[in-house]
Amino acid sequence: MILVSFEVNGTAVRVEVEPQDTLLDVLRQSLGLLGSKEGCAEGECGACTVLLDGLPVTACLVLAAKVEGCSVTTIEGVASMWKGEEGALHPVQEAFIDVGAVQCGYCIPGMIVSAVSLLERDPSPDEKTLRQALAGNFCRCTGYNKIFEAVRRAANRMGGDL
Amino acid sequence: MSANPPAQRDIVRRPDARAKVTGKAVYAADLIRSSMLFASIVESPHPFARVRHVDAADARAMDGVEAVLTAADIPGRNQIGVIQKDQPAIVSDWVRHPGDCVALVAADSPDLAHRAAQAVRVDYEVLEPQLDTLKNLERNHPLIHPERDQRDNLCSRHKIRRGDMEAGWREADVVVEADLETGAQEHMYLEPMACLVTPEPDGRLRVEGSMQCPYYVQAAVASVTGLPFSKVRVIQGTTGGGFGGKEDTPSEFFSRCALLAQAVDRPVKLFLDREQDVRLTSKRHPTRMHYRVGAKQDGTLTAIEARIVGDAGAYATLTPVVMYRSTVHACGPYRVPNACVDTFGVYTNRVPSGAFRGFGAPQACFGIETMMDRVATALQLDPCEVRLRNALRPGDEAVTSHALPSCDGLEDTIRVARERSGWSQNWHPPGAGSTGRYRDGMGMATIHYGNSLGSPGWYLDASGAHLQVNRDGSVALAIGHTELGQGVLTVLPLIVAQALGVTREHVTMRPVDTDNLPDCGPTVASRATIMSGNAILDAAGQLLDRLRPLGAKLLDGEEDELQIEEGKLYIRSDPENFMTWEELAEEAFLANVHLAAVGWWVAPPSTFDSETGVGTCYFQYAYATHVARVQVDTWTGKVRVEKFTCVHDVGRAIYPAGIEGQVEGGVSQGVGYALLEDLRENPSGHILTHNFSTYILPSAMEAVPDVETVCLEYPAPHGPLGVRSVGEPAIIPVASAVACAIANAIGLPVDRIPCTAERLRLAWRSAAGEGGEIEA
Amino acid sequence: MTAQTPTRFGYLRCSSLEDVFKAVADHGERARIVAGGTDLVVGLQGRRLDPCMLVDLVRVPELHGIEKADDCLRIGAATTYSQLLESDLVSAHAPLLQQAAVEVGSVQIRNLGTLGGNLANASPAADGVPPLVALGAEVELVSRNGTRRVLCENFATGPGQSVLEAGEIVVAFLVPVCHEHDEGFFSKLGPRDQQAISIVSVTFSGRRVAGTRRYESVRIACGSVAPTVVRAFRAEEALSGIELEPETLFRSSRAILADISPIDDVRGSAEYRRDQAVGLLRSGLEALL
Structure with a gap:
């Protein structure tokens, strides 16, 4: 057992973990944060994408023991990254709803985390940047077109154009 | 009849979306x-x-x-x-x-x-594992199910016999023939079982x-x-x-x-x-096909012979009905005076093949649409013209010797696809486009799709809906069909709203629970909107029969003159003097009106004669034409799909954004099926491509940049409000359109999907000579 | 509540090289170094790896940082692909590394995976390694006994096999800074354009003789076509010092066939790999010219 202290969605946590536990295991099983999904457990599908010290990573590839002192943001913490009204969603979340970018929804938490991270780095990404930023998040339902549309719409809204 | 201008439609927010974007949805x-x-x-x-x-x-x-x-x-x-x-x-x-x-x-x-x-x-x-479908069909081959009465490995058998084949071949000015193959496809839904x-x-x-x-x-x-x-x-x-x-x-x-x-x-x-x-769950049936097609000089089809062998895998599961659909759709939506179709489902020692969006139709579509293009090539005709010449018109007999109900939209899908895709300006004869490393091509595929379960599934082709109006006017809807991402939670409340005259915000759906309703059949075959929608209309009708007399009485008017819409009711002559749906619900409650109803809808029966294939097969059909524009990199064999034009006769577009979502997703899955998704196994049949790094799904990089969805609205005879299926029609033509576009780009036949970069490149090289113009 | 699996092995987070040496000495062969973890964790999940101790060196200061010293960039082994991509020094002095880095995995993988880990795993399909080889980079290996430098091209000896000795750690890369006339490309054929393991990769580096189509000091490295990332000496020879003409590029590029020995696997056949090694080299050169 290893005691690990880190921050999740702005709150300090201390959890006991086994060396083989991944950050995804700990988020889901120990911390009850079930929004991050397991789709492959090999870092390929992107459904478990979270921000680790501000950077998107697949939580299934991160050993929990490694996050000592780190800050983690999950889908549950995305809304509070945007200084909107109390209880309001992040503009990326809003845009996914508005354009119908959500179908089965299983890829969506990871997809949104990747999209939010992209717009933090690049508020108006071009087509190639947008595609590359989301290439680590597979979606089997939408064909990605409406997801791109949602991210563009969110970018406009966040930039004040909408 | 015209396309829906997307700009004019309201934003419809899916009721399940908020929980999904916040991570709160419980899987x-x-x-x-x-x-x-x-x-x-x-x-x-x-x-x-x-x-x-x-x-x-x-x-x-x-x-x-x-x-x-x-x-x-x-x-x-x-x-x-x-x-x-x-x-x-x-x-x-x-x-x-x-x-x-x-x-x-x-x-x-x-x-x-x-x-x-x-x-x-x-x-x-x-x-010894028995993995070869054709060998397993032979007599005296080891039996995978020795416990069965049958002394062969045949799992299913269907046929169509129409007209006089000899006459058909005699009348033909050209006969084209091909052996074709389609691969297995893994669903790769993001949430594992x-x-x-x-x-x-x-x-x-x-x-x-x-x-x-x-x-x-x-x-x-x-x-x-x-x-x-x-x-x-x-x-x-x-x-x-x-x-x-x-x-x-x-x-x-x-x-x-x-x-x-x-x-x-x-x-x-x-x-x-x-x-x-x-490793353990079902796949799309891999098939081996033989097609022979005869046509007159002007492209008119005279005969089609088709033989489709599907790999059932180890257990029958859904093979008999998948192969039924392959059979009925084997000759496409065309007038075929003489036809001989034979399909076989064959046991092998693989994980069972089963249902996959399209359900046997994408394979058949690849067969017939490939042949339509080859007929066009042989006759030096435009493949779009060949399709138009043969497309079923109202009153024409389909290959199963029955007229398709309400097929007037079919030709229109072809014409609109031709116009929207710029076909007339951009199509070129096979191999006659750009030269050099990159080759452009266009391909078309036209389909019909029998809605719901058809003749073999009629015994479970009925569905119910439970509607309950609460005292505050809110409406609870229970159905037996499941939300999988396709949008039933969105589209059915829209039908309720329209049927009762309330807003969609009045309607809440209950989770699907077998305690709610008797067996409503499966959520498959693009049937949920049609089946549940009709059951909703039935239930709503019962409720209105009880509520309208009360409403008329409360408004002091005649029931015939009562209008209920958008949550308000009024007498037509005096719309200013309205009462709200909520007030009506409260009054109805106080008057002890029965505020719940179970609706039930049974699909019209359809027929299929097992010896001749004569039958109505399905109670109604949807129609679609897709056009793909591709660019082939002949040096690597990679294909970039640049544009898809997708024209669907949807009967009635209740939730247009949902239709677009289905079509765009269908295009993506179909492009994967056509190009990337190559399920590989070792010699003993163990799957080797069991993760995202080896089984190649399209990623955001491969998303087709331009997917245009055009909805035609020729009302269907039996769909609620005229609705036809769209979920599966969205994928069925895709791979065929891509394959036809590749063949058009490079001037070589595409006999097998997936047409992976490796297969395409090696085929190109052997046709173009050593170097395959890498040296150009 | 804790996660539900019993302890399978230990974990040590090291903050100095000495910590690492000690841990490795204490646990011997069953100690397993972990940096970004992108390969290792997959191995642990599938139980293909069964270590007794994970030794995490990602917080060892010596493994971090990118700096320019004389004619070399010194790149810490724990540098992630994302850090490589953001580095102005790398962009100015070893842009080839960035060309490759952007094609590694996905954003998520590039935020975790390290250049040192990519080399140490000795996978023939590693995308980070061919540019190191083509640039003539050295790797600094440190143990309690001292420090030695090895050319990156000599590091791997087979799939998963390397010259790394027990107790030795990959600490940094020394990448010669590029000259103003140095040109190059990293060209990868994968089944997808991102999030894909290479079917073939070809990396070229050469110094252009000003005003000509001639290259000198040509170094070519290939991935996924041999048991290790390999130098393509024959191709280098064929393409060095001669005026490269579009008409003869294909013929010259075919020299690479003598340098590679691909196999059939789930990603591609040997035949396709041979074909594409030639094609990638030829089309990469064409784009340079």
């Missing part, structure tokens, strides 16, 4: 119960073997292992086959595919369950999970546990994609989980990891 893997155990499957490592002995003593002795079950421990009937009773829940004698279930384990952690499964010792007599089974205090089993067809699961669980249906309650959880992959396969895994829960009387959770999910 099966998110369900947690105290004292919950975890299931694991003891898988056969062999594709084909006889089980001599199973020794579970070591596994049972492990601390934390609560149950190890073998076939002998099944209290009910060891049978889960949905159509043919050829599939045990736990094998007792023969294992017939890699991963076939030999025993089950429940333990207090997933890891322990996994290790205990490995500790079960099974003594096998290993047999998962369920939780909880024994309830009253002796019932509560089964929750990710699934398309709760009633199938109920039947399978009841069969193996020996419980009556009424003691098996199945509740669908949020389901992370299905595409047919969660049609019958959940019955298999959930019933095993139920056996464990029943045995230990504790909640048991089963979830497959990705690798298991790919």
